[in-house]
Amino acid sequence: MKFVKVVVVTVAVALIAGGCSSKKGKKHFPQPLQITTTSLSDAYEGALYRHTVSAAGGNSANYSWSISSQPSWLPIDATTGELSGTPPAGSAGTYTFTVEVTDGRQTVSKRFDLELKAPLLRADFEASPTYGTAPLTVNFTDKSNG
Numbered sequence: 001m002k003f004v005k006v007v008v009v010t011v012a013v014a015l016i017a018g019g020c021s022s023k024k025g026k027k028h029f030p031q032p033l034q035i036t037t038t039s040l041s042d043a044y045e046g047a048l049y050r051h052t053v054s055a056a057g058g059n060s061a062n063y064s065w066s067i068s069s070q071p072s073w074l075p076i077d078a079t080t081g082e083l084s085g086t087p088p089a090g091s092a093g094t095y096t097f098t099v100e101v102t103d104g105r106q107t108v109s110k111r112f113d114l115e116l117k118a119p120l121l122r123a124d125f126e127a128s129p130t131y132g133t134a135p136l137t138v139n140f141t142d143k144s145n146g
Contacts, residue, residue, distance in 0.1 A: 033058030033106040035099065042115045045089050049074070053081040058103035070097035074114075092118045
């Protein structure tokens with residue numbers, strides 16, 4: 001009598017569909033563009049002021065910044081959103097202006113108040129020369145603020 005050996009092979013296939021194409025054909029809408037900076041730091045007369053305004057959403061690779069009604073000494077960098085400038089003496093007060101950002105599809109703006117204060121008092125002197133043999137004549141330059 002002849003015996004026949006039967007071998008059964010079972011193959012299991014598992015599909016992992018993480019992030020699969022069930023979204024095919026659906027449009028992806030970016031998050032709404034918004035300016036996320038809530039307030040600006042104070043500025044002081046005669047001292048360099050820097051503050052970067054931030055945004056979120058939209059197409060961040062295409063952000064373009066602009067500003068209106070600001071004091072003449074305060075431009076904005078169109079690519080980074082950095083406000084930078086030195087306020088002149090005698091200009092203390094509150095300044096209100098509008099910052100706008102666009103990503104090519106969406107544009108949003110926000111009004112800001114900037115408090116410009118009188119300078120802080122700071123004693124600062126420069127000496128020349130700073131070393132030598134006695135008796136030594138030294139010249140001082142006053143670089144103080146306030």
